[in-house]
Amino acid sequence: METFQFYSKLDLTILLGRKAKNVPELLESIKSVPDSSIYYHTHKFLQRHHYLSTAPSNDFAYWTGKILNRSLLGERLSSIDIVQFHSLSELRKQLIEIIESHLQITESDITPCPPGNEFHFMASQVFAFPNNYIASNLSELREHLEHISADAIYHHFFDVKLRSDNDENDFSNWFRKIGKPELAEAVKRLDPYAYSLEGLRKRLIVLVRAYDTN
Amino acid sequence: MIQIEDYIPIVGRGTIDELFLLAKRLEGKSIQNINSTAVGGGVAEILTRMLPLIKELGVSARWDVIKGNEKFFQITKKFHNGLHGMPVEISDEEYEIFLSVNKENADELTFGDIVLVHDPQPVALILKREEIGNNWVWRCHIDFSQPDKNIWKFLEQYITRYDSAVFSAPAFARQLPIRQVLISPSIDPLSDKNKDLPESTINSVFERFNIDRGKPIVTQISRFDYLKDPVGVIKAYQLAKKYVDIQLILAGGGATDDPEGPVVMELVQQQAADDKDIHVLFLPNASDIEVNALQRGSTIVLQKSLREGFGLTVSEALWKAKPVIASAVGGIPLQIAHTHSGILTHSIEGTAYWIKQLINDSEQAKQLGINGKAHIQNNFLITRHIKDYLLLFTSLFYNNDIVYF
16 A cells, blocks of 8 residues: 655745835835745745634735735735645746736835835745655554644645645545545645644544544 | 653654754764853853753754953943944954954864854854865844944954854845845743743742732843843833832843943842832842743733844743733844734833733733743744754755755
8 A cells, every 4th residue: 555654844944135115125026036935925924823723824915914004905915825826936926916916006006114014035945854754544644643743734735736736735645545535535625724734733633533444 | 951852742743853854964064053151141041952952863063152351242242232223433453352352262162064153252263264164154143133334344244254144033134145044042941941830939939039929010031231121111110100000020130241231230220229119130140940930920021122132031921921012123023923922012101001001901911921822832942943953054055945855
């Protein structure tokens, strides 16, 4: 039987030394920062706030909505389904389109943020490596899910879509391979924004237990 | 002796397993920390806690302290104040003394494969790199958002010779030709300063200081330093006391590299002299249980700094689920989301307002403490800090955005 190898994914935060004080400056930098910065401000945002289930979905939405008080722009950026994108360039394109459309409507909105509240661009250097946890059946997977770090859960659930054209997370993919298509579908349907990472861990464990007939 | 596995009940086994796997990547490399004081202040404190744990993970790590005379530390204190935006004049002779002390230390020290230099005092040790090579990282623990231009110009010529610079908050990053990394400091949940204490221990500490726990207590624990604004704390307390019957504790110690400490403490004692509800406590080094008890026994904890590198006392108080009112400076906004996990203020009046508010609304105060503790649990414990350092050292050997081992 095919085994499930858990991976750890850890990030080092890089400071780019670039900042924005208004929407046009934000847009200019979003167009030119490296992909690792788009990753940081979208995917890493979810990880940093993983103890909250009601956090905004990315840094750009939080800053425009809460700091610049551009509620419509913040809401539109917040509604981007970050984890459905298969590439960071597609995600960047979507961010640019939304901000450009805001600037067209507002005839170049240059109102600055309060001093000291600038948007600081950062990036992630990602380190991924197999860890000590390998599962050969659902019981072992469930046991390992209790112990692996929240970052590892994030990696298998969200990062995988950036690495392949597959629409499925690593768990659903494996469930299908071991003949558990209903479990695969149930996990695939989980709404990542409705849970904190710890909540997602618990939900996964409950689902795996429900389908573990051995 | 605390061991790395003791953290499993707090952060989970998976997190500790990851630290061991990361440490394996550094086999055969020696890592050396260098700073300017062995006791007092946040840097010495975190190194004291972290180094034994890093060694236990299997990494060869050590810590050296540079030697300097009184004049050298007076100059570096001026650097410190100037980098925090205070007006200072530094003469050419003083720059020369700074450099010559660094060169003397560079000649005496033996360097590791990876050299981690903390703060500006030993920054010019990098001159040794031309002779010995190796990997060098400069770790800045102070608020670097508005440094004095002349001091920055002087330091920049040394900082840019390092492989990487590490800052505690995004606002401290600058346009530099070297890579810049964000590593927030952390607290140790198992240290004497942060571990759970029995109520009897808390009571005995308050009794020893003759402080009545029957009346609400507002506390700031910090080094006696102008930048921690102890006089502003007294003013905020006086404004709030018009509406709520409270006591104030101002407690702190000093570091061996801070000659201003006694002067500031004397000023605070003068300001507090006429009020029996103000308790000014000088805590010598090794007063961790006392600090812990004072924080746990407080109703509200303040950190009204004018400038701050990070402000670890905020994390300490939040870890004890205390409502914290703190200035929105340095790394403090990373630790507090305003009205969610604490209160951020910008003035004496604002601080007084929120003291009054939280004393009157104990439910809001309690919820802020609960949320604050969750935030620290997830982002500011020592295990996250160790992970960041191991990643930093590993990153010196990889340039890619994504590294698969």
